Structure formats: C-alpha cells, structure tokens
Amino acid sequence: MPRGLKKIGLGLVAVGLSIVLLLTSAIPICEAGANEKVVKISVPCHLTGPMATLGVPFYSGLFDHVKHFNEQGGIDGIQIKCLWEDARWNIPRMIQLSKKFLSEGAVVEINIGTMPMVAAPSRYINHMPVVNADMIPPGINPKPPWFFTSVPSWDDGLAMSIKWAQIYWAEKHPQEKRPVRIGVMSPESPPVIDAIEHLPQVASWMGFEFVGAERVPLTGVIDTTVEWLRLAGKKPDFVIVGGYGGTITVEIKDYARLEMREKGIEFIGTLYSIDENIVEMAGVHDIEECFTTRGYPPACETDIPGIARIVELAREYRGWAAEDVSSYYVGAYILFRITTEGIRLAIGKVGYENLTPRAVRDGLASVKDLDIEGIIPPVSMSDDKPYFLKYVRTYQVQQGKQVPIGDWYEVPIISERFEEGHS
8 A cells, every 4th residue: 555545544543543532432411300401402423434534523522512511501501412423424314313303302403514404405494403514505595594504605615715816826926917727626515516617607706717627526535646637737826625534635645746836736725624634644744835724723723712722621521632632623612602602592582491493593593793712703693694704714734733824804705696696
C-alpha cells in the first residue's frame, strides 16, 4: 500500500478507536424522575460509516454540551434528553430514526446532513423541525420553514468561497484586468450538484469566470488524479474543493502530489471541509498553504471566551488536551445553543405542557440576537431568514495550524435570487 494511503488508513483506524471511546464514555443519560421535566431531541448520529471523521468529534461535543447544560440547570430546571442511535450516514436509516424519535416524543432534531430532508421532506415538514449544519437546495424548505441551516443552500456555500477568491485575486494581481477563473471539485451530492448547475448564472451575477467542475463520489474515493488534471487543463486560478473525511484527504494529497499550486492553482476547501483531523490525515506538508472557508473559528483560538470554555469542557469530561479538540466539537455547541434557545422561546410562549414540534419551530424562527459566547456574531433567525451564519472567514493552513486570512465578511445569499426568479 502506498505511504499516503497507509496514513489515511491509520487515520481511519484512529477514528474507529475514537468511536469506541465515545460509546463507552460521556453519553448524556438523562433519567427523569416521575416529577422531573424533560424535553427530548432527535439525534441520528454518524459514529461509524463514511462520515465518522466528522461525526465522532461533533457528537462527542454535542453529548458533552447536553451534559453540561443539564448540570447547569437546563431550561429553568427542564432537562434535555438526546434520543440517539448510530445512523451510519445511511439515508433511509436517518429517516427511519427521525420517525422513531418523533414517535417517542422528540420535538426537534439536530443533524449534520440535509440529504434525508432532500429525499423525504414530507417526513419532516409539519412534523419535526431540524437544526442542521448543512445546506439545502432552493425550493425544499417551505414557508414557514422547518429546516434551520448554516446558510440557505449550496449556492450560497459556493458563493462565499468565490467571493473571497475574488477579493484575494484582486489584491494579489492588481495588474490583471480579467476576472478570476474558478473551478469546482465536488462530491456527488444532490444539493451540491444543483448548485454547480447554477454556477454559470451565478458567474454572470458575481463577475467571475466559471471554467468547469469535476465530481467525485461522496465516499470511497482513492484517487482524484484525472479530475485534477482535467481541471488544470482549464487553467483555473482557484478550485473550490468540497468533500469530507477520506474524500477531501485524497483530494488534498493529490493536489499536492500533482503540484497544482506550482501550476498557479489555489485550493479552497468549502465550509466544514477541513478541520484538525483532516490536517493530520492529509499531512502537514501536503495541506500546507491550502485555504478553507470557515463559519466559526477553529478550536485553537482560545482567546475567544466561548472556545476557551469549550476546550476546558473537553479536558474535564474527556481528558483531552487543547490540541485534541476538533473544530466540529465547537460546532456542535453552536447548533445545540441555537436549539435550546428555540426550545426556551417555545416554552415561554406555549408552556412546557403544550410543547410541540410546531411550537419549537416557531421558537427557532423567533431567535433574536442570541449570544454564542463570542464564537460567531449574535444569531437571529426568522421565517424569511432561517439560517444562522451571516458572516464567514477564510483560513489558511500554516505549519499545521489554521490561520485567519483577512477579516470576517458577509455571506452572499445567492439562493434568494433563484427563489425570486431573477435572471
């Protein structure tokens, strides 16, 4: 086996060991007494399967945040209980678990993938609101919305990286009069495929040149040489690269092996694509100087009060050193904080005894200036804007650390133009 693949394999073995530790450690067990009040949330986990590299640190964080929240008194004494099972990134199983947890009394779901919502939206709409780290294609989320996501769709997810590439290109090449040339390498995921099909139109709106896209499988990727060489032949200045876990690890290593940067092609990972585990799996040498778009800071930025507290929580509950804490562990707190605020607002409006999924949906759509301890700007959501990331920032890997490049900038919400039928 080539050395690079061996390293990826060892990384996946490490993930497997992490899963064992997770399943035998701090899972929040909320055993309510006869007179105790509990609110149940649906959590189809991804502790094994192709998204385990993302899922293990995320759900480790979620379970720890639930435990800490309950220890601090919950919502005026009301405890949070996770109904969870390993969904293994299997879409039918995710849908089945959501239905099961709804029947067991869950009033809201936390998830990191929207493909179940794309495949079976009627299972959720009018039944179970979902707070989701991912994005969803235009037209899936109804009005009023039942899906509360990072940003509305992958149109916006790609546009945020493209916007920064335009700014960076103009600053680095002031003598160039042409627009920046953008290529995309993306996973075979319906929400992303839809967004790629929209890119020629988006290019006319934003003023860049779209040179083309290459698609790779969402999982099981072992080589992307052909895709990189085809894109290189179109002479892009930047390639926006999507993928998670083993997929983006292979994309990064092939980018370095084929000397794409030496050919003048910069690498930008999409939102959530690169975290500390990916840096380690890809190798510091291969990932050096790659860019990535982030919706919140990495776990190393402990000068931010919220991140410092979360890193300390990981040390207390799991014995992790600061360098062992993944950005996904931090991201889980953001989703949990938003979810509990929606529940709190719902209880305040209808009362605990009358709490329903619809009441929680209404609560989520009423979140206003929610403080996330300085990790991201205060969160507000509504029926018109059911998303929580308004600003993002570009980071670059330098000597194995993700370092911010420039300041936070506003996310261009391109999907609204498609919904309005603009041309």
